[in-house]
Amino acid sequence: xxxxxxxxxxCLRGALVGAxxxxxxxxxxxxxxxxxxxxxxxxxxxxGETVDPINAGVGAGPFVPALFDFxxxxxxxxxxxxxxxxxxxxxxxxxxxxxxLRQGVKWHNGDDFTAEDVKFHFExxxxxxxxxxxxxxxxxxxxxxxxxxxxxxHLNAPWPDFLxxxxxxxxxxxxxxxxxxxEKVGAEEFSRTLIGTGPWRxxxxxxxxxxxxxxxxxxxxxxxSFDRLRVMLVPEESTRLAMLKRGEIDAGVLQFDSVKExxxxxxxxxxxxxxxxxxxxxxxxxxxxxKALNRPTQLDNVNVRKALALAINRQELLQYLVYGKGQLxxxxxxxxxxxxxxxxxDKDHFPYDPEGAKRLLREAGYPNGFSIQMYAFELSGGxxxxxxxxxxADYWNKVGVKTEIxxxxxxxxxxxxxxxxxxxxxxxxxxRVTRSAAPLARIQNFVSADGKALIALVPxxxxxxxxxxxxDNQKREKMxxxxxxRLEDTYTTIPIFYVxxxxxxxxxxxxxxxxDGWAGLGxxxxxxxxxx
Amino acid sequence: xxxxxxxxIGQAILTLFVLSIVIFLxxxxxGDPLVFMLPFDALPADVERVRLQLGFDRPLIVQYAxxxxxxxxxxxxxxxxxxxxxxxxxxxxxxxxxILTGISLTWALAASIVLGVVAAxxxxxxxxxxxxxxxxxxxSAPAFWVGIVLVQVFSVWLELLxxxxxxxxxxxxxxxxxxxxxxxxxxxxxxxxxxxEVLDAEYIKKARIMGVPERLVIWKHALPNAIIPTLTFAGxxxxxxxxxxxxxxxxxxxxxxxxxxxxxxxxxxxxxxQGIVLVVAASVLAINLAVxxxxxxxxxxxxxxxx
Numbered sequence: 001x002x003x004x005x006x007x008x009x010x011c012l013r014g015a016l017v018g019a020x021x022x023x024x025x026x027x028x029x030x031x032x033x034x035x036x037x038x039x040x041x042x043x044x045x046x047x048g049e050t051v052d053p054i055n056a057g058v059g060a061g062p063f064v065p066a067l068f069d070f071x072x073x074x075x076x077x078x079x080x081x082x083x084x085x086x087x088x089x090x091x092x093x094x095x096x097x098x099x100x101l102r103q104g105v106k107w108h109n110g111d112d113f114t115a116e117d118v119k120f121h122f123e124x125x126x127x128x129x130x131x132x133x134x135x136x137x138x139x140x141x142x143x144x145x146x147x148x149x150x151x152x153x154h155l156n157a158p159w160p161d162f163l164x165x166x167x168x169x170x171x172x173x174x175x176x177x178x179x180x181x182x183e184k185v186g187a188e189e190f191s192r193t194l195i196g197t198g199p200w201r202x203x204x205x206x207x208x209x210x211x212x213x214x215x216x217x218x219x220x221x222x223x224x225s226f227d228r229l230r231v232m233l234v235p236e237e238s239t240r241l242a243m244l245k246r247g248e249i250d251a252g253v254l255q256f257d258s259v260k261e262x263x264x265x266x267x268x269x270x271x272x273x274x275x276x277x278x279x280x281x282x283x284x285x286x287x288x289x290x291k292a293l294n295r296p297t298q299l300d301n302v303n304v305r306k307a308l309a310l311a312i313n314r315q316e317l318l319q320y321l322v323y324g325k326g327q328l329x330x331x332x333x334x335x336x337x338x339x340x341x342x343x344x345x346d347k348d349h350f351p352y353d354p355e356g357a358k359r360l361l362r363e364a365g366y367p368n369g370f371s372i373q374m375y376a377f378e379l380s381g382g383x384x385x386x387x388x389x390x391x392x393a394d395y396w397n398k399v400g401v402k403t404e405i406x407x408x409x410x411x412x413x414x415x416x417x418x419x420x421x422x423x424x425x426x427x428x429x430x431x432r433v434t435r436s437a438a439p440l441a442r443i444q445n446f447v448s449a450d451g452k453a454l455i456a457l458v459p460x461x462x463x464x465x466x467x468x469x470x471x472d473n474q475k476r477e478k479m480x481x482x483x484x485x486r487l488e489d490t491y492t493t494i495p496i497f498y499v500x501x502x503x504x505x506x507x508x509x510x511x512x513x514x515x516d517g518w519a520g521l522g523x524x525x526x527x528x529x530x531x532x
Numbered sequence: 533x534x535x536x537x538x539x540x541i542g543q544a545i546l547t548l549f550v551l552s553i554v555i556f557l558x559x560x561x562x563g564d565p566l567v568f569m570l571p572f573d574a575l576p577a578d579v580e581r582v583r584l585q586l587g588f589d590r591p592l593i594v595q596y597a598x599x600x601x602x603x604x605x606x607x608x609x610x611x612x613x614x615x616x617x618x619x620x621x622x623x624x625x626x627x628x629x630x631i632l633t634g635i636s637l638t639w640a641l642a643a644s645i646v647l648g649v650v651a652a653x654x655x656x657x658x659x660x661x662x663x664x665x666x667x668x669x670x671x672s673a674p675a676f677w678v679g680i681v682l683v684q685v686f687s688v689w690l691e692l693l694x695x696x697x698x699x700x701x702x703x704x705x706x707x708x709x710x711x712x713x714x715x716x717x718x719x720x721x722x723x724x725x726x727x728x729e730v731l732d733a734e735y736i737k738k739a740r741i742m743g744v745p746e747r748l749v750i751w752k753h754a755l756p757n758a759i760i761p762t763l764t765f766a767g768x769x770x771x772x773x774x775x776x777x778x779x780x781x782x783x784x785x786x787x788x789x790x791x792x793x794x795x796x797x798x799x800x801x802x803x804x805x806q807g808i809v810l811v812v813a814a815s816v817l818a819i820n821l822a823v824x825x826x827x828x829x830x831x832x833x834x835x836x837x838x839x
Binding site for chain 1 (some may be wrong): 562564565567568569570577578581582585613614615616621624625628638680683687688690694695696697698774782784785787788791792798799800
């Protein structure tokens with residue numbers, strides 16, 4: 001018995017020592033030092049972490065604009081602005097673009113930036129997998145170096161969206177990469193070491209964790225106030241919020257549900273206006289398509305589609321789904337301030353009128369409603385999409401249209417909609433569009449009979465081609481607006497709201513410069529200032 | 533003993549070969565990776581160009597043959613999403629996972645030894661009940677919930693530890709505690725049962741009668757016999773912890789293999805999925821083999837049977 005007591009005393013002694021050691025290590029653990037000279041930003045996803053621009057998707061937005069420059073960049077109001085090209089001119093026939101390049105721009109390894117780099121980059125681009133590379137490959141006939149600081153792009157046909165697509169708004173493939181360095185070390189080593197001309201030089205990249213940059217002097221972009229920039233991957237929302245509250249990060253992307261708590265904790269909310277447009281689309285419903293397949297659906301009738309649009313309370317969705325951080329949308333895929341947007345558009349083209357919806361359904365021959373499926377999934381920039389689908393389904397249920405939610409994810413739904421399967425005919429899906437400086441290029445698949453399968457809303461190939469070929473910008477914009485008006489009247493897509501991009505930030509961070517519609521802080525880092 | 537080890541290694545290699553075929557086919561059943569690589573409004577010509585670049589247009593048998601040839605050279609291919617060799621991605625993340633899992637398992641084993649012995653010695657008393665409650669909570673509380681609660685309590689309210697990310701030893705405390713808690717629960721209960729059984733054995737009674745100090749009776753005679761099932765459990769648990777860690781890695785922003793695997797599956801990154809599964813499988817097989825050898829070392833009866 002005495003022996004067991006002895007053992008028990010030893011166990012207790014051991015447990016106490018262990019507890020004391022644990023407490024000591026916790027007390028001695030260093031709290032993160034608030035580094036005034038390091039700007040720390042947390043993102044929820046790095047997408048592919050590929051920063052080589054020719055392979056980078058828009059998910060590389062946090063890094064590519066920091067490291068690299070574009071020939072033609074974007075200004076905070078979303079319009080093209082001089083980048084590595086200080087000026088440019090376009091020939092009368094729209095086939096030749098002459099760019100005058102800035103002198104004195106250096107790569108991060110000290111090499112000079114010249115026209116050789118521009119030509120090299122666009123030729124190298126053909127081997128990449130980034131978005132819109134096909135456009136460049138198809139439309140650029142030749143690139144001519146006139147002198148070390150002048151380059152001419154010769155196009156196969158007029159391409160009014162060319163300047164916009166050179167910048168970061170729709171794709172990052174236009175970020176120029178260094179010829180000499182890549183030829184010396186190879187593409188694979190370049191993708192690790194990443195030399196650019198941007199105001200941030202890469203110091204370290206830890207896969208799945210962070211990118212660390214050092215500020216460098218820059219000839220035409222603002223010199224960063226912070227010495228270093230750390231962009232961290234923090235996938236979990238509650239952890240990002242905790243890090244913001246503790247001061248472990250200076251800014252972090254937030255979802256709408258966290259905004260009130262962030263504000264209560266004394267954080268500021270940074271808003272990027274009109275980053276994303278949320279819509280409800282109907283799959284392959286225009287008459288030709290369903291007739292061709294001999295599969296008529298209830299949604300073939302435009303009044304049925306209109307009824308479904310009238311059944312949705314868009315103001316309520318804006319208020320309670322995204323907490324008013326945005327505004328109601330008028331036309332797909334127009335964004336306020338961007339090409340094609342008409343500020344005089346009727347703001348209430350889709351009024352909330354459930355009684356009107358029921359009446360239209362009765363007149364269309366569906367007094368008892370019908371059944372439909374709504375595909376719900378999430379895309380980057382659209383964490384609210386599944387919830388939007390659920391609430392819209394509820395609105396439709398109330399007018400007698402029995403809506404079954406099919407919860408899926410993009411990897412499953414994407415190939416389904418590409419392959420034109422019959423099961424999707426006459427069904428609905430939630431969608432989001434990011435702001436584009438070249439919406440005409442973005443809309444191509446939606447208005448082309450050869451476009452991506454069932455996402456094509458109407459077969460207006462000829463109209464689209466006419467608009468795309470128009471060189472006069474004002475005429476082109478007017479034609480595009482008319483096309484969007486016509487699209488609106490088909491009710492094949494129901495625009496719901498424009499949603500602002502949201503970041504929580506410490507109040508010690510000032511001088512936030514949002515780039516209209518560009519979801520992310522990648523273009524804004526160099527403007528931030530620490531509060532005095 | 534040597535024959536036993538050689539036979540086990542042969543079994544492991546065969547298992548990996550079969551697994552390579554299974555994972556190769558299963559990855560392709562998941563769907564098309566191009567929907568993640570290219571935007572929705574990419575031109576059909578763009579899609580086909582990238583498909584050809586990646587070789588996804590070739591017959592499956594040709595793709596598998598190429599994969600196997602490279603695998604035998606230690607080349608797991610290049611991530612379609614990240615454009616970086618899979619071995620490079622894994623080596624960067626593997627260290628982080630190994631640290632997290634190793635520390636989790638170590639503290640879990642140490643804690644479960646203490647808790648299991650304490651529970652057995654104080655059987656039926658308050659301490660025993662407390663240990664069993666801890667075990668039940670550890671097994672039933674979801675890891676993501678535990679992690680989020682720990683962040684809220686220790687990071688936000690008490691401001692004692694960081695919320696997430698990599699850094700010093702303080703960054704490991706909360707994630708390691710969360711991952712290890714699951715293992716502590718199972719191992720504690722197993723060890724408690726083993727100790728209770730062994731403490732009633734005849735040889736233990738004989739040792740006491742012969743005047744062996746109680747300390748030696750517990751730690752030298754009883755524990756080595758009681759711990760064998762726990763060690764086996766720990767070896768199997770290594771594989772479980774790797775996959776369970778994906779949730780903890782997400783909550784604490786820990787750049788480990790678990791999170792990498794989740795992203796690979798989500799984006800249908802075939803080479804990365806294949807590489808991760810094979811490497812994790814090889815690790816689990818290696819750990820289990822090591823446990824079996826340790827088993828034989830701890831229990832001389834097994835050693836003599838094998839020889």
